[in-house]
Amino acid sequence: MQVEKRTALNQPAITVVGLGAGDPGHLTRAGWEALRQADRLFLRTAIHPTVPYLMESGFAFATFDSLYESADSFDDLYREIARRLIEAAELGPITFAVPGHPRVGEKAVALLLDEARRRGWPVAVIPGVSFLEALYTALGFDPARGLTVLDGLDLAPEDLDRRRGTVITQVYAQRVASDVKLTLMDVYGDEHPITVIRAAGVAGEERIAEIPLYELDRLDWVDHLTSVYVPPLPAGAQPAAMSETGESGETVDRRERAGAIENPDQYALDPLVEVMGRLLAPEGCPWDREQTHQSLKPYLLEEAYEVLEAIDLDDDSKLKEELGDVLLQVVFHGLIAEGEGRFRIGEIVETITEKMIRRHPHVFADTKVANADEVLVNWEAIKAKEKGDKPAGSPSGIDRVSTAMPSLLRAEKVQKKAAQFGFDWPDEKGPLAKVREEWGELLEAAGYPGAECGLDAPLDTVLASRDASRLRDELGDLLFAVVNVSRFLRVNPEEALQRTVDKFIGRFRFVEDCCRRDGREMARCALEELDVYWEQAKQRERENGRD
Known part of the structure; x- marks a missing residue:
């Protein structure tokens, strides 16, 4: 035990006690006495x-758990904890208890003791069994063979x-595990064996898993008592290369094979996830906390369309902002699902990373393709294999087209899906003729039979003959x-209609201005008068090359 000069009861003095690795038995006798005597x-x-053992024994204490929610980092x-402890010690002796050993990974203790000694206050540090001692036992590892201890943060x-x-x-947490994994793979490679230890030495709670490195952030039981042991590379082993060459000579990034792609410009989702986590916490935003997957549906659709608008405007600033809004919706839905215990946001x-790697074997494996058309053929084949062959009587493959899509987009998707099964026109002449046929049937349903161009039948007769249901169908x-x-003409119908709507709005505004x-x-x-302005708007577009 490291002890410096003690002072009178009303003078500043600090005692720091290690609570041990987790089991009450890890608390030393000296530590117990210091806690018992603490004012x-x-x-x-x-x-x-x-x-809980301290509480059962009648100890009264204050904690700094509330600061974990409000601190930015x-x-x-740790600086705020040290500041508050110094402030408390100015009124007289205090005792500060921390998990494990006070000198192992406790930055708040280091800051506290540095400031106390700068002020000339007496300090006592009472060791506890650190997680390292418990870890040595759990792993059967002798630290005399050499050991490095590093902070995952x-x-x-x-x-x-x-x-x-x-x-x-x-x-x-899993997001920390993901960052640790990426850093370790730079040095050891994605297949390097590691050992993950949770609650080392705590009876009934200890958990140990030996896994390949790339699986580190896939464990759903990591928590504040979790550490990772990385064994040394075998003698003569070469450092992990970040790329390797496949049988075909293609270069494959090892982290991509492991499902973790990184590049110098990559940014983690952690800051946004943390902000949304606070908004969804019990003391967070009342409106955010009331939202559900269903209530957020309109916002996701709206944000997606605003991204399309930014693309059409060729406005990088707006595009950046609108893509962020879409990302916000993804994180929002992910945290709602995580809070309901359905799946983790990670x-x-x-899932999408693994899917993209799996569906691009021409990039991440040895498959050869000649052009983009072959890529699409492979994509559909892989997707069909993932979903499995459908037995007779099961839902059609065309049922996979989402019913939540806008109608124009859904129609296009359904037609493309049918075409994959050979149910399609041989060329564009078929669908063009079909438009003429359907136009005639609509005229007939509207009460203008045989009217290819002129709609000169008496309106009262027309209205009397209409069937609303048939009109809708035609x-x-x-x-x-x-x-x-x-x-067939390779024109996106949604984009075409959007452009026409925008063109109409522009002409209408011109008429208003006139x-x-x-x-x-x-x-x-009169409509004839407005039509003059309308034609002027069209003429202006032609002159500007925008007709």
């Missing part, structure tokens, strides 16, 4: 297996020594046929 006891956190958290490849065993601490990234048939034409310019009220103008 004011502070715990860094109450989330520790020894704390762990560095800020501040891990860099240059800190790693491939010749020695390494323990990574602070792997308290699984969204894992109009739907015509729209479906038009979508088929757009597909009316204001001439001192006329648009609603009181």
